[in-house]
Amino acid sequence: MQSDTQPSDPTTVSARNFRALWAGAAVTNLADGVVKLTLPLVTVSMTDSPALVAGISVANTLPWLLFSLPAGVLADRVDRRRLIMMMAAARALVLAVLGGGVLADVLPLAGLYAGALLLGTAEVFADTTRMSVAPMVVPRNRMESAFAKLTATETVANEFIGPPLGGLLAAAGLAVAFGAGGLGYAGALLALAIMTGHYRSNRYSRSATSAPSLRADMWSGLQFVWRERVLRTLLLLAGAASACWAAWMAVIVVYAVAPGPMDLSRAEYGMLIGALGVGGVVGASAAPALTRQLGRQIVLAMSMACFTVLLAAPAISSSARLIAVTTFLGGVGAGAWNVTYSSLRALVVPDQMMGRYSGVSRLISWGSMPLGALVAGFTAELINVRAVFWGGAALCALVLAATLRTVTSPEFQRVEARATASHEPAPAQPHHF
Template identity: 30%
Template sequence: MGLLRDHPDFRRLWVGDVLSKAGSQVLLLAVPVLAATTLDASTWQVGLLSALAGLPYLLFGLPIGAWSDRVRRRPVLVAADAARAVALAWIPLAALIGVLAIEQLYAVQFVAGTAAAVFDVSLGAYLPFLVGRGRLVEANGALEANRAVTFTLGPGLAGQLVAWLGAATAVVASVAGFLWSALWLGLIRSAEPVRPPAPSRHLGREIREGIRLTLGQPFIRATTLHATSVVLFLSMRYAIETLFLLRTVGLSPSTIGLLMVGPGVGSVAGAATAARIARRAGRVRAVLLAGLVMGAAGLLIPLAADGARLACYVVGAAVVSFSIAVTNVTAASLRQVLCPDELLGRMNATSRFLAWATLPLGGIAGGALGTVLGLRAALWVAAAGAAASAFWLLSARVMRARDLAAEAD
C-alpha cells in the first residue's frame, strides 16, 4: 500500500493501531471470562460489564466531539491510550494481590470505555490532517483492514492467551497494546497547529452545530442515517444468528465457529479493495453500490438450511461484511472531506452517537421478534430492514455530493 510505504507518520499510526485493536480483542474475552470464573458473576452482571464499555459513547459522545474540536488531537489520542492502559492495569494487579471485585471491573470498564470514546472520535478528526483529504480512502482502508484482521483472528488468539495465562494475566496483553499505540502516536513528527481560542464557547451551542451539520449536509446526513439503520437491523440479526444456526439449521458449535471465519475474510477483502473500488466507480457511487449489494446479500441469510443451502449463509454473510467494509471506508472518507476541519470531532461524535444508540434496541427487538415470530422469520425482518436502509442513499442530492467532494479535494 502506497500510503504505508511513503508516509512515515501514517505508518507509525498504523503500527500502533494494529496491536491496540488486538489488545481490544483480548479484552472482549478476558473480562467476561474473569468475571464469570474468578468472581462467579451472574449473567446480569456479565451483561452489565459489556454495557458499561459502550455506555460512555451515549453519555459523553457529543460533548467529547465538541471538546476535541477545541484542542490538538494527537496529544488527546496519546492520553486516551495511556488512560486505557492505566485503568486496565488495575485488573491483573488487583487479582495478584487478591482484592479484585466485580465493582472494580465495572469501574475499569467504564473508564476504559470513556477513553475509547475519546480516542475514536479524535482519531476520525485527526486523520484528515495527518494524511491530507486526498488520501483518506486509502488511510481509512488501512485502518479498517486492521479492524477486520484483528476481529477475525483476535477471538481465537485471545482464547488461547486466556487458556495459557488465565483471564486476569491475559489483560496485560491489552495494557501492552494500548501502551504500544501511545508510544507510536507519540513518535509522529507532523506538527499539528495550535487551535486559536474562540472568543466565547458554549458546549450546548457547539454540540448543536455538530448535529446541524451532520443532519443538514445531504451526503453526511444520508450516510449517517444509513449507518444508523444498518446498525439497528444488523444488531437484530446478530442477537439471534447463533441461535438460528444452532437450533433451526442444526449446526454444531464447532461448525458455527468455522462459518464465522467467512465474514471476517469478507471484511478484510472489502477494506483491502475499497480504495480501488472508489477510484473506479467514484466514491459516492461506491457507497451507493456497496449499500445496495449489502442489502441484497443479506437476504440470502434467512434462506440458510442444512446441506447445500448452507451456502446461502456463507455467501450472504461474507458479502455483507465485504460491503460494510467498503461502505465504512468510502463513506467515512467522504464525510471527512465534506466536513470543515473545525467541526470534524462533532460530526464524528454525532454519527457515532446515532449509530450506537440503536445497538441495544436492535438486540432487544431481535430477541423479541425471534420469540414471537420464530428465528427464521425474525431474520427475514432484519434482512429486509437492512436492505431497505439503502434508500437513504438514493437521493439525487446525495449523488451530487461527488461534485462537492471534488471541489473539497
C-alpha cells in the same frame, strides 16, 4: 471549500506521521479485538443468564450514546494526538486492574461491568478523535487510499487477528488475555509518541481567550449534520444496522459456545468472530477499486445486503459452516461501508467541523449499539436467542430498502459532485502513504 478542508498545520502531512497513526490504530484495534472477545467470556464464566451476558455489551457500548457528542467537541478543541495517547494509557490501566481481579479471583460482576464501561468511554474519545486526525496527515488526493489502509488494518487487527488471539489467550487464562490487551494499548501509546507537529483544529488558536460553550458546540455539530441530508440519512441507516450488529454480538456467544446450539469451544468461537475480520479486510481493501468501477451507490447498497445476510443466517440454522460464511460476508459489507462512507465524509466535511461531525456520526451509528444489545438480552431471556436474529434480519432488510432509495436519489448525486470537486489532483508528493 478548499481552504476549509485543509489541515490546521500542513507540516503534519507526512509519510512518517501517517505510518505512526497507522501503527497506533493497528495495535489499538488488536487490543480491542482481544478485550472485546474476553469480556463476554469472563461474563459467561460468572453467570448463565443471557440478559446478564448481553449486559456486558451494553456497558461497553453505552458510552457511544453518552459521550460521542462531547468527544467530538473536545477533538475540535485540543491537540488530537495527545488526547488519543491519554485514552490509550487509561485503557492499559483499567485492564491491569481487571486482570489482577480475575487472577486473584476477587472480581465481581459489577466490577467487570464498571471496567467495560470505562474501556468503552476511553474508546469513544480515542476513536472519535482518530477519525479527525487521519485527514490531517495525508494529502487530499490520497484520502480514499489512506482510509482504505486504516480501515483494512483496523479490521484485520480488531476482527481477524484479535478475536482468535483472544480465544487462544483466554484458553490459557482470562487474566492473560486482559494483560495482553493492556500491553497492546501501551504499544499504541509508543507508536503515537513518534508523530510530529500539532494536531489542533484550525478553529481555535492557542491564544484564544474564549470559545463557544460545550452545549453550543454540540448543537452546531448537530445542525451541520441535519443540513447534510444525504450524510444524515446514511448515518441513520448505519445506526439501525449497528443496533442489529450489536444485538448479534451480544448473544452470539450464548448461541455459539457450548452448550449453545453451535457447540463451539472458546478458541473456535474466536475463529468464528475472526471471520468478520477476514471479510472486513476483503471489503475494505476492495472498496476503492469497487467505488471507481461501480460507484459509491452500488458499493453502499451491496454492503448493506451483506449485513442483512449476517443477521439472517443464525435465524434459520445453527450450522457452523453456514454461519461462518455469512459472518465473513457481513465483515465484507462492514469493511466496504466504512471505507466508502468515511472517504465521502472526509472529502465533504470541513476540518474545523470534523471532530464534531465525527462525534455526531458515532452517536448515531454507534450510540445505537447499547440499545441493540439491551433489546437482544431481554428478547433472548424472554423468548429465545434465535428470536434476536429474526428481528435483526427483518430490520436490516428494511434498512437495505431505504439504502437503495437513498443512493439513487438526486441529493446523493449532488453530494457526490461536491466530493469530486474537492478531490483535486495534488502536486507530486515525495511521500508514499
